[in-house]
Amino acid sequence: MAPLILQPLGEICSNTDDGQHLLLAPKDDKELQSVVGWLAEHPVAELYTDAIRDSIDYVLDGGRTSRFDLLSAEVHPGERASVGAKLEYEVLRAFSLPKTKPLDTHIEGIPVDIKATVGANWAIPTEAHCQLCICTQIQLKNNRHKSWLVRAHRSWLYRGKGNKDQKRGLAVYARDHWSLPLYEWTDLPVNPLRYLTEEQVAEVLAKKPGQVKRMLKMFEYLEGHIIPRNVFLTVGAGKDDPMRRARQLRDMAAAKGLTVLCGTWLDSQDEAAARGITLRSGEWIALRDDAGQAAMNQPQDQSTT
Template identity: 65%
Template sequence: MLAVVDSLRTRNVGGLYTRAIANAIDYVLDGPRTGRYDLLAPDVHPGEKASVGAKLEYEVLRSFGLPKEPPLDTLIADVPVDIKATVGSNWSIPAEAQCQVCICTQIQLGKSRHRSWLVRAHRSWLYRGAGNRDGKRGLAVHARDNWSFPLYDWTPLPVNPLTLLTPEQAGQVLAEKPGQEPRLTMMFQFLAGHVIPRSVLSTVGAGKHDPLRRARNVRASLERGGLTLLCGKFPEQRDIAAAHKITLGPEDWIALRMDGEHSSAG
């Protein structure tokens, strides 16, 4: 277990997990097809929430550049490691991972945060969940608190900007009509000053053709309302955002009130 700890010390574990969890949530919601953006919404089935943990395993392997390697999920420093996650308060440790090294991640969706521990899941620290007939067992709280190695403390998850809309605003932005451009214009107006990832544009344009091109087309209508649209694809626009203490990734967008300034269109 110490070899795994030493190997992970060289990585930004919290940051890599943040990206992996966000990707797993986006995968489950499937916004570009469904228009969904909030895992806590009533139209998301409890089973879908639970499936975030299963998808997270593959996202962690990809984010860390780890192989999918039996007998568990992967190898870290040549040590078999199982990757577990929960959106509740405990983990289901399968029979093959019992007495083995596990990374256990807790995701609190309501508070948009997560944390992870490294623990050897000794059977004496596990209890059998009610009605569980497949050999999976939960990890005792005292074992987690006293005999695990915290990989990182509570770390924020990125908040989908669409969750900041009022129900009325969300209804307008995600309505079937009018078309994409009027709805994207409304979204940028409602969320002025907030960074908008590409995935949000795809969710607003769910099932429609080329929402990115539609987003570029709303620049003029936003300028008439006093907003300047910046896209992180263009270095000069990233520089303008940085001058306002805002970091734009290559696929991020933002509408800003510039007090008379104007950005150069890309």
């Protein structure tokens, strides 16, 4: 794309399709401030973390493919890029926002587009030029994410025809200086299967022995790590009812000196809480009696890939 020379604030935006308008700082943009005020009433970083996790899990489809790492060579670049498209719908669901046109939604009656990238920039469509956009960057290698609210003035978009859909990138300077961060860089939880060695992964995802024995092996390898429901679906890919097999593990694990807790069970929640561990519904953890205190001091891995 052609180089971009940014116009300073207070000058007229080069977009004349909708009439001339000033380039405003975020603090002077009343619509932007209204949207920010609405978002401030929500745990934005937490909701985005869950939405990104669900989007990645959806794209990997571990329950059918046994995949658990979005950066794996088994994942096509096009699939990786599709996380952003899925995230749009997960964000609407997480914030209970309507799907509307011409952009993705309305907040406080104001049109807002929802954009996300696993790369370095966003593709701003023509209908979103000079409109408010929530732009999310997902850094897979660093396991973190951040979102900004920005009015995507045409003056701040790279010149040229853009991609084949005529979408154009947002200038980094505009993102850094003329947008409003909705939250700071936030950790994106790691799928615990990524902590296994190649040999351990091969054992846990093998066709044989059966699901219960392989899940038990997973608990042994991942002792002290919180394991979300999606991981069991990945381990039991293509098999019937992996979660029922998981519920059969408690006695077998106890024979190996492991206490298996599940956040769906109240007694497990209480026992985990007594050890300083928060288990959400659908999350599991295996602990040894002599490892309980050590587990309390470990980062509490949540779900995603």
